[in-house]
Every structure is written in C-alpha cells, then in structure tokens.
Amino acid sequence: MTALPAEPVFEVRDGGFVATPLASGPWDPNAQIGGAPAALLARAFERVPAAEGLTVARLTYDFMRPAPIGPLEVHAEVARPGRRVQLLEGSMLAEGVEVVRARALRILAADGAHAHSGETAPPPGPGQGHAGELPGLHRPRFATDAVEVRFIAGTFGGGPATAWFRLARPLVGDETPSALQHLAAASDFGAGLSGTLPREEYLFINADLTLYVERQPVGEWICLDSQTRIVRGGIGVAESVLYDERGRVGRATQALLIAPRH
C-alpha cells in the first residue's frame, strides 16, 4: 500500500465533513465533482451494519444541486431491512439543503455453486498507461490532484477511452480509502473521459450516476472503459465498464444534461 499524502478530500469537523478544494470539479472551483460525494456516500453506506454475507450490488446517486466546497452533512440509513436484501438511503446536505440523494442495494453474495461466470480479463494495467492531459484551469482539483489517472486508450474528452484511476489522497481525514470508495471516486469520470463536445461550446453535466457492482473490487486502481452516446432527440448517456486489476467488476452509467452554452 502506497503512503498517501496527508491532505484529504474531506476533513472531519463537528460530526460532519468539510469538502476541501481537492473535491472540486473542472467547471467551477467552488463545486465538487460527482466522484467526491459518490465516494463519501459509499463510505457512509459501508458504515451501516448489514447481515453477514451481504454485499453492495448497486449505488445510485442523484446530483440534485451543485455540491459546494465547504461544510457538509452526510446521512445514511436502512430503508428496508432484510437478511438477504437490504435497501439503504443516503443524502448529502449543504447548509441544510439536500444536494445529493443516494440509494444502495445490498444483496447476499451469489451462491450459484458451480454455475458461475468466469472473470472477464481487464485491459492492460495502469503500469502500461500514460498520464494524460486533463481539462480545467484551476488547481487543486479532484481529477489532477486527488486522483491519479493512467490512459490506456484514447484521451480525455476525445470519444471512447480506457483509463485507470486511483485515489492518491485519503478520502476522509487520515483514513485509507476502501476499494469501494476508490470505485465510486473513479466511476463518475466516464462522461468527461469519453465526451466529444467542446467544453467551450457545450454544457454537459451528469445529473446522476448508477453503479452496478458485480464483484467487490480489490486494490486501488479502477479502470473505466467508457463511451458516450447522444442520439438525436434523445438523452446523452455515458456508459463505463469498470475493472480492477483482476477483471471486470461492474458498470457505471450517467445521464447527461447537454445544451449549447449560448
């Protein structure tokens, strides 16, 4: 395990959290990128007790309003208890206003005896990737300063692309991030990674993020094999197949608000 530089994405204060500038997205130095609250809410869900053998199957995030850099409250609770299936609900608030609403579904790990699918092999590993150019002007920000990126195919914002991501800082305080937190932090990059619209001309923001987790990831590095589709008269959707260094672990999907800037 690599030692992480001390400054975290979120500081703990007064029973709540404070988003640091390391949580900021490319658009606005005062607003968080989706991966930061996604990882913090994944942590909140991990801390809700579950019956033995349950594992996270899905995380759904609705980004209701811009999440500011600054003080935040995070809540998570069991909405539907169960021995084999459990539904959790969570939210992030800033100054009492809900900015993210999330749900997590936990299910008993599959027991299919000998009828399992094999692992799907991952793309070439992060050691074979290169650090790419990332858009955005201000520093520090999440994509360049909290996360390490290694491109395997494509470039940032140049259509279908494959890249590995790793949280290079603690998510919270001095904690080592869990593999699920690494996954959530990485999974919101699909739209930026595989988008093709010029940022100067178009707004493209993801209003949500859904993660299906086929197997709990291991290790720090998460790969996204991403593509964005925008059908005429439809809704833009970015889809990313997710891998750890052993193989496929799931899929992330984002629905996009796309509009000309003027």
Place this chain on the structure above:
Amino acid sequence: MSATSVFEGSNGRFVATELGRGPWDADALHGGAPAALLMRAFERLPAPDGLSLARVTYELLRPIPVGPVEIQAEIARPGRRVQLLEASMSAGGTEVVRARALRIQTADAGNRALADTPPPPGPATGRPAELNAPHRPMFAPDAIEIRFVAGAWGDGPSTAWFRLRAPIVAGETPSELQRLAAAGDFGNGTSAILSWDDYLYINPDLTLYIEREPTGEWICLDSQTRIVRGGIGVAESVLYDERGRVGRATQALLVAPR
C-alpha cells in the same frame, strides 16, 4: 370472467389481476407489471416543455400481491432542465415498490448527435417463446407476446422482442414508455444461466436508462446474465425499438439454491 387488463382502477387505486403474475409465485406479480404502472404514474406528473425521461430505478422491495394496490407519485426536485420524481406502490398499507425517475432536457448537441444504432432482426423474423409457465394466466405469455431472434428462454445470452397484448390499465392503450418498462424486467429470465428448478434468481431492482423515447409496440432485449463467484448476479439488456437502440435495462439478482 378472466381479466383483460393487467390492472383495473384509476386515481392511484388499482386492482392487480392474474394477468400480471410472475413465474416465482402464483400470488405475486412479475416486476414488469408494477414497472409499467409506476411508469404511467411518472408520465402523469407535469414537466416543463422539452424534458424527457432519462432513467427510472425500481426497488422491488417485497412480493407484490395480486389484488388491491395503491400508487403515489410526486416531484421530489422540480426544475426547468432536470427533474427528480419519486413514486411508490403499496399493498395493504405496506410499501412493495419504491421508484425514482430522472427527467432531463432533451440533448441539444447539434450535428454532433449520433444516428440510431440499428436494431436486431425484427419481431416478424422471431420464434414464439417456449416458456416455463407454472400457472396461468401469467404476465408472459398471456399479457406479453415474446419472439426470440437469438437464443432461447433461460439458456444464456439471448435476443427477444416483447409486445404488450393487454392494456396495463383497463380501457387505456399503453404508452411506449409503459411498453418499455413492461419488457425491461425480462432480462434475468431470458438470459438465465442457472437451472430454474434448482436456483432462485430474483431481481430486487431494475434500472432503465432511456437514450431515446421508444416508438411502436415492440421492444427488443439483447440480454446477458453474469454471476461472478463471490459477487452479485447482474442481468444486462440493451433495449431496442424497431428503429434502433433506445437504452439499457439492468437487474441485480438474488441468487441462491432453492
């Protein structure tokens, strides 16, 4: 007299008929039936011009009985360009399904928008499904017609067209989105890789991403189930209408020996 619609009723109070029954339990509905009825509830919530349904997530919390159900739906977060909706279905005062929908302004990407992805061969070229029907009537085949164009029921990856042949609500023609929701819950059945007799593979959720609103009556699912050892079973279905790709349905699965 046998039922001719999946639900009867109006104004949030309905009675689920036997036409909505699923395969697992003769007293419980197939997920596609409540998915379609909740889709109808979302469609009836007002939206600013130009917004279109982008995602619906259903939490199938408990078995949904044949008999009276109540539906509630509301706008959880209003907005001119993005709107978050929530709905629930209850039976006998107990919540059985919870759903959330996201509406987004239709993308304006100018000439950078993509043409449609072509669909699989059409329903006219397909074969009728040979279903495991432990009781009748059932949602499939009695309320839904199925035509396979690749693979077969419960035999791994498959491609099949679905069409509602009964109204979701008595006296109404189902909308295209209701048809999509009704079909979207079949992926774990059509692409199953485990023996029906030996295993449960029930989906406690269903997520629909809708890249474009479908047209026409037929919806195609190109489905596959993956169950990695020590993981969670997931069934994924790319959705098409007769013009092309319209989205994806995903179901997480509870997989256990019976």
